[in-house]
Amino acid sequence: MELVLIIKLILVVAVFAIALGIAAYSTYGERKIAAFFQDRLGPNRAGPFGLLQPLADGVKMIMKEEIIPAHADKTLFILGPALAMLTACMTGVVIPWGSTIEIGGAYYPLQITDINIGILYAFAVVSIGVYGVMIGGWASNNKYALLGALRASSQMISYELAMGLSIVALVMTTGELSIGEIVRQQHGWHWNVIYQPLGFLIFIVCAFAECNRTPFDLPECETELVGGYHTEYSSMKLGFYLFAEYINMFISSAIISALYFGGYNFPFMDSLGLSHNMVTTIGVFVFFAKVIFFIFFFMWIRWTLPRFRYDQLMNLGWKKMIPLAIINVLITGCVVLLLNKN
Amino acid sequence: MQLTNRSKVVSNKEMTLMERAYLPAIVKGMGITLSHLFKKKVTIQYPEVKRPIAPVYRGWHVLKRDEQGRENCTACGLCAVACPAEAITMTAAERKPGDENLYREEKYASVYEINMLRCIYCGLCEEACPKEAIFLTDRIVPSDMLRQNFIFGKDKLVEGTTADKRIDVGVRGGAHRKED
C-alpha cells in the first residue's frame, strides 16, 4: 500500500515537472520552428543553440512591472491567470504515460489515476479552463479584453460540442470511458485513428480551437484586439496565461496520442522478446515521441495557416464540424451494430 | 509586360468540391512551410558576420587629424549649419600658446558633439567642411540602452594620433582631395 502511494507521489511530481519543462521548451521550440519556417535562425544567443532562452524569458517575465489596472476587479484579476494555470496542470492526472512497471512481482501502472470516466474528467477540466480566460477578460475592465473573453467563451462552447461528439463515436467503438483502458485496447498497431479517421480529424481541429491556437486564435488576435483577453496583464500573470496555453497544447497532444495514436503502444511490442519493464520504458519514449510530434504539428499549422474571420470560425464550427461529427456518430453506430449482430 | 514567370491568373469562378473541402489546400500549404524548414537560412549573424557594404557607406563620423597629429577642425560651424537634422553642436575656443601641436588652426572646437540619434547620415557635414576635418566612415554606430550615450563627443569622434589609431576614410578622403 505504501509503495503504491510513493509511486503515485513520484508520478505526480514527475508529470508536473515534465509538463512544465515541456511547456517551457515548447516556447523555445515555437520560436525556433517559426524562425525555420520563415528562413530565419531563431533565438540562438542564450546558451548553446539558445537553449537557455526559456530561462531568460522567465526571468524577464518575473522582473517586469506588475500592473493591476485601477478599475479592475482585483480578486478576479488575480484569479483569472491562476485558474488558467491550475486547470492546465490538472488534466495530466488521467493520462497514461506508460504501461505498467513490475516491482517485486506486483504491477504498478504509470498513470496517476485511472478513473473510469477519465475522458469526461479531462473534458470537464479543460472546459473550466475557459473560465480563466473569461474571468481575466471580464476583470480587466477593458473592452478589448472583454471582446477577447467573449470570443473565447463562444468559441469554446461551439467547438466543445463537435469535440464531444467525436469522442462519443470513439466511446462507441471502444466501449470505454477510461483513458487507460482505451489505450490498452490499442495494443500493438490497433490504433483508433485507423477505425476513426473522421473522428480524429474533427477532434484535432477542435483541439486547435480549444487551445486557442492559430487558425483559431481569435481570443487573442493582436491585429484586432491589441492582446485579446490578456491586454491588461503584465509580468508573471501574463506569463501564466501564455504558459497555460503551452501546457494545454502539451496535454492536448498527449490526449490525442493516447486516444487515437495508441498512447504508449508501438507495433511489434510483443515480438521483440524484451522484458516487461523494458517494453514499458520504450513505450514511454514512444509516447513522448508522439506527443512531441503533435506539439510540432500544432506549431506547423500555426505558422502555415492565417487566422479565420470570426463568422468563418462559427460557420465552420456549427455548419461543418457538428454535422460531420453527427454523421460520424451515425456511421460508427451502424457499423458497431452490424458487427455485433454477427 | 511580364516581370517574372511566377505570375498566376486569378479567376473568380466557383470553387470545385475539392477546393471547397479546404483540407487539400491546407496540406499543400503545410508542404510549402515544411520545405522552408530545410532551406538555407538568410540570417546574417551580425557581430560575427557582417554584410558587405559599399565603399561609399556613410556611418560613424570621424574628426580627422593632419599628418602631424593636429586636429583639423577649426570650429567654423559650417557643418552644423549644413546639417539638415541639426545634430551637430560645438563650442569654439582659442588656441593657447603651446597648443600648436594639438590644433592646426588658431581656433578649435573645445566641445564637438553629434547626436547620433538625430543624424540621418546624409554626409552634408562632410561636404560642407572647408578643413577636411569631418568624414563619415564605414563603421556602424553600436547600439546602446540609453539615449544620452548616443551623443558622441570628441572622445568618440576624433581619431587617435598614433598610426594604428588613425581611421581610414577610404575613397571619401581621396574624392575630396581631388576636388580641392
Ligand code: SF4
Ligand atoms: S551626416 Fe548629415 S545629419 Fe549627420 S551630422 Fe552630418 S550633416 Fe548632420
Ligand code: SF4
Ligand atoms: S568639422 Fe569642418 S565644418 Fe565643422 S566646424 Fe570643424 S572645420 Fe568647420
